[in-house]
Amino acid sequence: MIPALPSAESLTVEFKSDRKRLPDSDLVEAIVCLANAEGGTLWLGVEDDSTPTGLHVEHRNLAGLAGLVAARTSPSLRVQVEPVEAAGLPVACITVSKAQTVVATVGGVYLRRRLKHDGTPECAPMLPHERESRAASLGLVDVSAQPVAGATLADLDPLERERLRQAVQQYGGDRVLLELDDEALDGALGLTARQPDGSRVPTLTGLLLVGRETSLRQWVPTHEFAFQVLAQQAVRFNEFRRFPLLKALDWLETNFRPYNPEDEIQVGLFRVPVPLVDMAAFREAVANALIHRDYHRLGAVHVRLEDDVLVVSNPGGLVDGVTLANLLVTEPRPRNRALADAMKRVGVVERSGRGVDTIFRGMLKFGRPSPDYSRTDVHSVVVRLPTTPADVDFRRLVVQEERRRGAELPIDSLIALAAIRELKRVTAEELAERIQRDAASAKRTLEALTEAGLVEAHGTTRGRSYTLSLTVYRAAGDKAGYTRQAGFTALQHEQMVLSYVRQHGQIKRAEVMELCRLSEGQTKDLLKRMQGDSLLQLEGAGRGAFYRMGERGVNGWKRMETDERHPFPQKE
Incomplete structure (x- = not known):
C-alpha cells in the first residue's frame, strides 16, 4: 500500500525537488542516507515544504530507477519505486529499507540521516568510528574482541587480575577460571588476542576488565562513569571515574550503600530486608550500562540518585532487534559480545542473559512500579527505578508464596500480581501487553495464579477478568477492597x-x-x-x-x- 504524502520531512521521510532534474548522484546519496539510519521513504518531485511540483520529464519513466540505485550502491540496495499522483502532478515514492550493514555509494560516500538540535532532519557524513558503531549495533562486528592498537601487556594490571579472581569467588562465577595461570586466563576470557608473530596484545575487553587506569585514559578515552546524588536540587555527591569495570562496580556499590537505607519486615519467623533499591537490581542495571554501552561514543555512564528515582543511563541506544516492546522476551543481543561473555563467566551479570528480568524482579517484588525505559532513544539507554515506598503487604505475600513453592515466582507471575495490584482487575489481553507475550501465555499465567489461590477469576470466555483473591485482601486487612472489586454482580x-x-x-x-x-x-x-x-x-x-x-x-x-x-x- 502506497503511503499518503506526508506533511513534513522527518527522520524517515525525505523530499527531493525534481524541477531541474535531480542529479542521479544526489538521489543515490539521499537513499544511502536513509538506509544507514532507520530506512523510510523518499518522495521525488516534492519540495522541502511538502509542495508537489512533479517529476522532470527524464524521470517520468521509473522502470529503471531501482536498477540505478542497486548499481550505484555498495552493497547493492533494493528499493521499491511507485508512481503517485499528488495535486494532479506525477511524483515518485521510493521506499528504502533499513540496511542490515553499512552502505556506501560506489564512489565511497558514507552518509546517515539524523535529527538536528531543532528536530529537523539532515544527511551527515559517517565518520570511521560511526561506521564501526553502526556495524556493532547491527551485530556485524564485536569491537570488544578486537586488539587495541598500541596497547601492550604492560597495560594490564596484576592487581586487577587478582580482583577478577576474587570476583569469581564472590559472585559464584566459573570456578575453572581459578585454576588457570595468567596467560591461560587471558585467553579463556578474551583479555588478549594472539598476533601472527605469536605475541599477545590486549583486547578492549582486557583493558576494560584488568587494564591500568592510566592505560584506559590513553587507549579507551570514551570510557568514563559518574555517580551523582541530587537531593532537592542540591548536589550531595558528584564524582567521575575511569576505573576498570570490576573496580568500577565495587566503587559504585560502596558509594551507593550509604544512600540506600533498609527497613525490615517480619514474615513468620524470619526478618526480610526492604531496601530503598534492591541491590541485585542496582548491580544488574549498572553492569548492563557499563557492558552494553557504545565504546565508540564519547559520554559517561551515569548513575544518578534523585529524590524519588534512581536513573542509570549509558551512551548508545538499543542494538538492532531490541525494542521497548520486546525487552523482556527477546533473545540477548549484546553489542560487546566478548565483554558480556567474560562478565558472565566471572559471575557479575546474569549467566542466562536475562538481566532485565532481575531488574524487573527487584522492583516488582517490593510492590514498586516497573522499571521505566521510556526515555531510551537511538543515542542512549535510560532506565529509571522509582524509589517510592515499598508495599509491605505485597512483599510479605511474595515472600510467603516463594517459600511455599521453594523457588522464586516466575517473572510473568510477578508482573501479573503487580498489574492486578495496580489496576485491581485485569484481563488476559491487558496482561499480555505487560509481559510482552500473547494472550494465551498471559491466560496460562493468570490461571496458574488462580490455582495457587492468589487470584480469582470472574466471568467466562472472552469476558473473563481476574482480581486478587479474598485470601490476599484479607491478609492485607482490606476485606472491603475485595468486596468492591469482586462483589459487583x-x-x-x-x-x-x-x-x-x-x-x-x-x-x-x-x-x-x-x-x-x-x-x-x-x-x-x-x-x-x-x-x-x-x-x-x-x-x-x-x-x-x-x-x-x-x-x-x-x-x-x-x-x-x-x-x-x-x-x-x-x-x-
Whole structure:
C-alpha cells in the first residue's frame, strides 16, 4: 500500500525537488542516507515544504530507477519505486529499507540521516568510528574482541587480575577460571588476542576488565562513569571515574550503600530486608550500562540518585532487534559480545542473559512500579527505578508464596500480581501487553495464579477478568477492597446501566464500559443479556448505536418506586 504524502520531512521521510532534474548522484546519496539510519521513504518531485511540483520529464519513466540505485550502491540496495499522483502532478515514492550493514555509494560516500538540535532532519557524513558503531549495533562486528592498537601487556594490571579472581569467588562465577595461570586466563576470557608473530596484545575487553587506569585514559578515552546524588536540587555527591569495570562496580556499590537505607519486615519467623533499591537490581542495571554501552561514543555512564528515582543511563541506544516492546522476551543481543561473555563467566551479570528480568524482579517484588525505559532513544539507554515506598503487604505475600513453592515466582507471575495490584482487575489481553507475550501465555499465567489461590477469576470466555483473591485482601486487612472489586454482580451492573439511562435517556457501549469498569467483551455480554431480557432496546447501528430503556426496564423502575425490595419484575 502506497503511503499518503506526508506533511513534513522527518527522520524517515525525505523530499527531493525534481524541477531541474535531480542529479542521479544526489538521489543515490539521499537513499544511502536513509538506509544507514532507520530506512523510510523518499518522495521525488516534492519540495522541502511538502509542495508537489512533479517529476522532470527524464524521470517520468521509473522502470529503471531501482536498477540505478542497486548499481550505484555498495552493497547493492533494493528499493521499491511507485508512481503517485499528488495535486494532479506525477511524483515518485521510493521506499528504502533499513540496511542490515553499512552502505556506501560506489564512489565511497558514507552518509546517515539524523535529527538536528531543532528536530529537523539532515544527511551527515559517517565518520570511521560511526561506521564501526553502526556495524556493532547491527551485530556485524564485536569491537570488544578486537586488539587495541598500541596497547601492550604492560597495560594490564596484576592487581586487577587478582580482583577478577576474587570476583569469581564472590559472585559464584566459573570456578575453572581459578585454576588457570595468567596467560591461560587471558585467553579463556578474551583479555588478549594472539598476533601472527605469536605475541599477545590486549583486547578492549582486557583493558576494560584488568587494564591500568592510566592505560584506559590513553587507549579507551570514551570510557568514563559518574555517580551523582541530587537531593532537592542540591548536589550531595558528584564524582567521575575511569576505573576498570570490576573496580568500577565495587566503587559504585560502596558509594551507593550509604544512600540506600533498609527497613525490615517480619514474615513468620524470619526478618526480610526492604531496601530503598534492591541491590541485585542496582548491580544488574549498572553492569548492563557499563557492558552494553557504545565504546565508540564519547559520554559517561551515569548513575544518578534523585529524590524519588534512581536513573542509570549509558551512551548508545538499543542494538538492532531490541525494542521497548520486546525487552523482556527477546533473545540477548549484546553489542560487546566478548565483554558480556567474560562478565558472565566471572559471575557479575546474569549467566542466562536475562538481566532485565532481575531488574524487573527487584522492583516488582517490593510492590514498586516497573522499571521505566521510556526515555531510551537511538543515542542512549535510560532506565529509571522509582524509589517510592515499598508495599509491605505485597512483599510479605511474595515472600510467603516463594517459600511455599521453594523457588522464586516466575517473572510473568510477578508482573501479573503487580498489574492486578495496580489496576485491581485485569484481563488476559491487558496482561499480555505487560509481559510482552500473547494472550494465551498471559491466560496460562493468570490461571496458574488462580490455582495457587492468589487470584480469582470472574466471568467466562472472552469476558473473563481476574482480581486478587479474598485470601490476599484479607491478609492485607482490606476485606472491603475485595468486596468492591469482586462483589459487583450482574444485577448490580444492570441497575447501574438502567439508572444511567433513566437519568440521561440513552447510553452507548463506551459509556457502559466507563460506568461499570468493564472490558469491551464484558460490556458486550452485559448489553446482549439486557437486550434479550427486554431491559434495554438497541437503536441505530455502527458508531451511532445507543440503547434506550426496554419494556421490562420501564416496568422495573415503576415498580421500584413502590417496592424497593423488588426493583425488577421476575422474568417469566
